Amino acid sequence: MTALLFALSLVLSSDPAPPPLKGYADARQESLDSGKPLLVMVSTGWCPACQVMKRRIMPQVREDGALDGLVYTTVNPDHEEELSKILIGNGPIPELILFRHVGKKGENLWTKDVLVGSQSVEAVEGLIGYKKVAK
Amino acid sequence: MREVELLSALSLSKPGIEIRMCKGHKVSVRMHGEPLVCGIGTTLMDAAIDCARWVFNVRADHPELEEQIPEVLAALRAYDEHSKALQV
Secondary structure (H helix, E strand, C coil), rough: CCHHHHHHHHHHHHHHCCCCCCCCCCCCCHHHHHHEEEEEECCCCCCCHHHHHHHHHHHHHHHCCCCCCCCCECCCCCCHHHHHHHCCCCCCCCEEEEEEECCCCCCCEEEEEECCCCHHHHHHHHHHCCCCCCC | CHHHHHHHHHHHCCEEEEEEECCEEEEEEEEEEEEEEEECCCCCCHHHHHHHHCCCHHCCHHHHHHHHHHHHHHHHHHHHHHHHHHHH
């Protein structure tokens, strides 16, 4: 029994859950400080297309390593209405927004690229500019 | 054009496209059962229009959709005309 529990703990520890996401303000600040691009997904719990992105697409994008070089966060319009209006207006969701710095480090100048609606892993990785290496 | 009529027109405009009202002024669009996009306009009509524009404009290169675009565009134009009339 002890051996079984030990084996189970090894299996569980080898596949750790992704770290919890930072809130938008913290993620934005980290992006400013580090110079890494900021990827924001605007989505809600009631939107089926958002759930496809959250449960199926983004975990695969993370697993591929495409999120490694950037700061990723999510914004829920139901909870952060004003912020979401600034980000997407009344636009449809899910919406993935990639902000890239164009100014000096710490300077508040960004470019913005957007994907709207349910997307494939390849489309999201294309937005990020991630090129998968064949194994 | 009333909201329900527009939603119905959009849903009927393309086999496989399904536009549903959900939770207040929110709209969910599926194609062949796969979730595509959701609208969160300040009114149900705005949400539906927003989704329709996305489905039929951004993805207008989808061959299956092209045949049905005229009907959808007609519905959108009717909505735009209605909106302008309200603004006068």
